[in-house]
Each structure stands twice: as structure tokens, then as C-alpha cells.
Amino acid sequence: MTTALNSQFGIKGQLVFxxxxxxxxxxxxxxxLGRASLCLQGAHLMSWQPKSQAVPVVWLSRDTKPAVGKSIRGGAPVCWPWFGAHASEAGFPGHGFARTVPWRVIESGSEPDGATRLTLRLVxxxxxxxxxxxECNVDLTVIVGETLRMEMTTENTGATNFVIGEALHTYFQISDIGAIRVTGLEGTEYWDKVGGSNLRRQDGAITFNSEVDRVYINTGSECVIHDDKLARRIHIAKSGSQSTVVWTPWVEKANKMGDMGQPDGWREMVCVESVNAIENVVTVAAGTRHTMIVEYRAESV
Incomplete structure (x- = not known):
């Protein structure tokens, strides 16, 4: 299988399967410009590190156990065609099935600046x-270089409209969850999923001293993770997404998960996810397509 992939899509000195x-x-x-790894199961970007950064930008748990049909802890899981629990079917997997099923490579190439492009389609x-x-096609294009660009397109090839929820559930490498802050969502309403589901409004920057699980709604704003200990900022810019999820499990929930990098791997990550969920789910009309684009950039300070 890899022989055929490398023959058709491999790029000497850039891309190998x-x-x-x-x-x-x-x-x-x-x-x-950078390095990354991407699992064809789930089109799951597992890691990304620009050559300008001494520490990876995308976090992968040291305790994750990749396996056929199982999700990977860390990286950038693809949540599709729903986000969170299914609206009516309790037995369906949380965050949809896209992150645990095969995808196939349909294109690869080099960008003019030396970045590497790879496109996968859900099977x-x-x-x-x-x-x-x-009936639809779902494609994910990843462009790896000094920045990381991810483009997820849902094309409705059928005769009727449908509604999707979606996310790029990205885990970011940080120094310590208690030492960072996230800006860009000041004044934005969010559904607070910890201890219930209450609608609140963000006051100032987001800081962390306990579990956080929030769905910020009606926002296309760029977010920034400020990490003074690593002397860097991670910029998260997006289009085609009107929700942002910010999540840290904190110690009790992390311990129950068992694959967060024990004993304290959870302290070295934060999720800032580009999403369409709750009131921001997307109707994809018959014969049209919807694209969500996210670009990540690390800035040394």
C-alpha cells in the first residue's frame, strides 16, 4: 500500500508514507520550513513543528495508543458530521465518525514557498x-510550512440540503496550562459545559485554574495563545467557522481518560478548536459546498 502511495503522491525530500x-x-x-505527521485514518494531523520553533506547536500525547478504528489523543482530530453527542442517536460516536474511519489521498504537491500540500478524502x-x-464528498487539505493551513470542504453531491456540525479539535503544545492566557474572545457569549450548560459572556482574556469546556458562539475572531514561559504566541485565524471551543480537562477528568500523558501531560496542552456547532451548525444546500479554513502561526516574543 505505501509503495503505491509513495509512487503516486510521495515528494522526494518532503513527503513519504x-x-x-x-x-x-x-x-x-x-x-x-517545517515538519508534520498525518495519519490516513481520520485524516488526523498528529504533529506540526515549524523549523523556527524549538518546541512543537501541535501537541500529541506520549500515552496515545493509535489503533485501527480508535481515535488518537492529541493532534488535530476531525469532528464531522456532528460535534459533541449526536442529536438523537445515543449509540453514535461523539464528534462523529470521520476521525476513526479511512481517508484516501487524492492529491499532493509543493507550494511556491516550499510548503508541502496534501489532500485526503473521506472513504x-x-x-x-x-x-x-x-451524498457528499468531504476533503481535508493540509499545507505544512512555516505556518499550518487546514481546509475542510463538505460538498453536497445529493439532491437535498443537509446540516453539519464540524470541528478541527486541535491540541496545542504549551509550557503549563496555569501560565498561559487566550485572547480574541473578549465580550463573546459562550455555552459553559462544565457543571451544566449555561450561557455566559467572556470577560477579559481566558485563564485557567480548573476544568474549562466552553463553546464560544457567533465568532470568527482570531485567537492567540500567549505563552510567556515558552516566549511565544500561537495565532489561530479562521474562516467558515462561527464557533470556537476552548478546553482543558484538568486533573480529575484527565486521570479518567488514561491517555493524556500521565501524570501531568494534560498541563502541557490546551485545545482551541475551530468549530461550527449549536446555533452555528451549517446548512449545505444541494449542489453547493462549505469550506472551513484554519491557519496556525507561531510567533517568538
Whole structure:
């Protein structure tokens, strides 16, 4: 399988496909600007580090256990075609099925600045059709360089409209959760998912001293993770997304998960997710497409 992928889509000195210890196929990107790895199962970007940064920008748990049909802890999981629990089917997987099913490579190439481009398409199956009846194509394009750009497109190829929820559930590498702050959402309303679901409004920068699970709504704003201990800022700019989720599990929930990098790996990550959820779900009309684009940039300060 990797022989055919490398022959058709590999790029000498930039992109190679390998099989990892779990038997999953991983695209390894390493160019003059940055390096990244992406698992074809789930189109799951697992890591990204610009060459200008001594520390990775995207966090991957040291205790994650990649396996066929299982989600990976860390990186940038693709949540689609719903975010959170399914609205009516309790037995369907949280955050949809896209992050645990096969995707196939449909394109690769080099950008003029030396970045590497890779596009994957979700592979429908009897399992996915049992959960999603609509005809569509779902593509994820990842452009790896000094910045990381991710473009997720849902194309409605059927005759009826449908509604999707979606997210790029990105985990960011930080020095310590208690020492960072997130700006860009000041004054924005959010659903507070800790201890219930209450609508609140953000006052000032977001700081962390306990579990945080918030869905900020009606916002396309750029967010910035300020990390003074690592002397950097991570910029998260987006389009086609009107919700932002900010999440840290804190100690009790992290311990229950078991794959957060024990004993304190959870302190070295924060999720700032680009999302369309709750009142910001998207109607994709028949014969049209919707694209959500996110670009990440690390700035040394």
C-alpha cells in the first residue's frame, strides 16, 4: 500500500508514507520550513513543528495508543458530521465518525514557498452510511510550512440540503496550562459545559485554574495563545467557522481518560478548536459546498 502511495503522491525530500507500529499509514512531511505527521485514518494531523520553533506547536500525547478504528489523543482530530453527542442517536460516536474511519489521498504537491500540500478524502462505507444518509464528498487539505493551513470542504453531491456540525479539535503544545492566557474572545457569549450548560459572556482574556469546556458562539475572531514561559504566541485565524471551543480537562477528568500523558501531560496542552456547532451548525444546500479554513502561526516574543 505505501509503495503505491509513495509512487503516486510521495515528494522526494518532503513527503513519504510509512506504516507505523499499529499498522496505520502515516504521511511524514519534512521540508525546509517545517515538519508534520498525518495519519490516513481520520485524516488526523498528529504533529506540526515549524523549523523556527524549538518546541512543537501541535501537541500529541506520549500515552496515545493509535489503533485501527480508535481515535488518537492529541493532534488535530476531525469532528464531522456532528460535534459533541449526536442529536438523537445515543449509540453514535461523539464528534462523529470521520476521525476513526479511512481517508484516501487524492492529491499532493509543493507550494511556491516550499510548503508541502496534501489532500485526503473521506472513504464512505456501510458503517458510515448507516450513520449518515446524505451524498457528499468531504476533503481535508493540509499545507505544512512555516505556518499550518487546514481546509475542510463538505460538498453536497445529493439532491437535498443537509446540516453539519464540524470541528478541527486541535491540541496545542504549551509550557503549563496555569501560565498561559487566550485572547480574541473578549465580550463573546459562550455555552459553559462544565457543571451544566449555561450561557455566559467572556470577560477579559481566558485563564485557567480548573476544568474549562466552553463553546464560544457567533465568532470568527482570531485567537492567540500567549505563552510567556515558552516566549511565544500561537495565532489561530479562521474562516467558515462561527464557533470556537476552548478546553482543558484538568486533573480529575484527565486521570479518567488514561491517555493524556500521565501524570501531568494534560498541563502541557490546551485545545482551541475551530468549530461550527449549536446555533452555528451549517446548512449545505444541494449542489453547493462549505469550506472551513484554519491557519496556525507561531510567533517568538
Amino acid at each position: 510509512n506504516v507505523d507500529a499499529s499498522g496505520l499509514i502515516v504521511a511524514e512531511i519534512d521540508n525546509a 464512505p462505507s456501510d458503517k458510515t452510511r448507516a450513520q449518515w444518509l446524505h
